[in-house]
Amino acid sequence: MALEIKSTPVLKGKNAERFLEKVKEVEETSKKDFSKQVDIARKILRKSNR
Amino acid sequence: MSISIYDDCSFASIKDFTNTALSNFDCGNIDLNEFFQEDAIKYSSSLMGKTYAFFLDNDKENIVCMFTVSNDSLKADDLPNSRKKKVNKVIPRIKQRKSYPAVLIGRLGVSLSYSGDGVGTQLMDFIKAWFIDPLNKTGCRFIVVDAYNTDDAIKYYEKNEFSFLFSTEEQEKEYLNIEPEGELKTRMMYFDLLRLEA
Numbered sequence: 001m002a003l004e005i006k007s008t009p010v011l012k013g014k015n016a017e018r019f020l021e022k023v024k025e026v027e028e029t030s031k032k033d034f035s036k037q038v039d040i041a042r043k044i045l046r047k048s049n050r
Numbered sequence: 051m052s053i054s055i056y057d058d059c060s061f062a063s064i065k066d067f068t069n070t071a072l073s074n075f076d077c078g079n080i081d082l083n084e085f086f087q088e089d090a091i092k093y094s095s096s097l098m099g100k101t102y103a104f105f106l107d108n109d110k111e112n113i114v115c116m117f118t119v120s121n122d123s124l125k126a127d128d129l130p131n132s133r134k135k136k137v138n139k140v141i142p143r144i145k146q147r148k149s150y151p152a153v154l155i156g157r158l159g160v161s162l163s164y165s166g167d168g169v170g171t172q173l174m175d176f177i178k179a180w181f182i183d184p185l186n187k188t189g190c191r192f193i194v195v196d197a198y199n200t201d202d203a204i205k206y207y208e209k210n211e212f213s214f215l216f217s218t219e220e221q222e223k224e225y226l227n228i229e230p231e232g233e234l235k236t237r238m239m240y241f242d243l244l245r246l247e248a
Contacts, residue, residue: 005099005156006196006236008122008215009225010147015216016126020148022213023242031247034179038248040056041179048061 052167055104055176059114064090064101071111075103077159079198085157086116093118099156104173115160115173122154124192124215124240152192152240153181174210178241182248193241199234212239 011019053059064072064086072087090101099120106112128146155177160169181190195212197203199219215238216222223234 005118005120005154006226006238008124008152008154008194009238011124011126011215013127015221016128018217019124019126019215020128023148023150026242026244029245032245034182034246035248037175037179038183041176041183042185044056044061044176045180 053106053114053164053169055114055169055172058107059104060107060110061102061104064094064103064116067103067105067113068111071105071113074111075113075116075159076162077116078162078165079159081198082157082159085118086159090116090118090157093156099154101157113161114164115158115169117158117173117177118156119177120154120156121188122152122194124150124152124194150191151189152194153177153190155193155195158195170206171210178243178246179248182243182246184248191243193243195239196236197239199237204237204239207239210241211245212241214239 075086076083077086086101090099093099094101099118101116101118103116104114106114126148128148158170158173160173177193180186181193193212194215195207197207197212214222216225219234219237220230222237223230223232226234228234
């Protein structure tokens with residue numbers, strides 16, 4: 001049996017603070033254009049009938 | 051061998067592959083190979099995680115890369131600044147738990163025959179694009195991964211802009227109740243999909 005897939009932890013204390021600061025930072029910054037990759041992914045899924 | 055998973059491959063669920071195709075897959079990691087060959091179908095049928103693969107268009111027995119995903123969430127306890135100031139020893143701290151929808155990459159592997167040519171990054175871009183696509187039926191803010199704690203695996207996720215959930219190995223060990231001298235086999239990492247725009 002392969003290594004078990006761990007469940008995602010609930011962050012607390014400093015780790016939670018750091019994580020939530022990063023979340024806020026991302027919400028306030030401009031986003032990277034990923035539309036080309038989304039188009040490619042759609043083509044792959046169409047090709048595979050998904 | 052240099053290939054493009056977009057131009058040279060197709061995408062399918064693990065249940066569409068023969069046992070031969072699965073047993074031929076070798077990503078150079080015994081645990082990962084074992085998972086894809088023996089456990090992934092069980093995970094899929096018990097709805098614990100779905101495994102997908104890219105295979106060569108001209109040879110369905112030739113799997114280029116595989117990954118397993120399941121629904122997840124990232125939770126963090128927050129103590130708002132206003133409360134931090136008011137808190138005293140008598141009244142217990144009232145915490146607010148924030149929860150964000152996420153997808154967990156339980157396993158990911160690239161065949162040794164195709165590693166080192168950007169296939170891993172193409173695959174990660176595909177996964178990111180798949181989940182930020184407005185056509186995606188559910189909201190998903192983060193990709194979370196339980197990455198093998200090896201130089202190669204950690205470098206791969208860092209290159210693809212993942213961050214550690216715990217700042218240090220010591221903190222992660224403490225959370226998992228692993229003794230300080232114990233081995234941390236995997237590390238939790240995440241990517242914020244809100245950084246991208248479809």
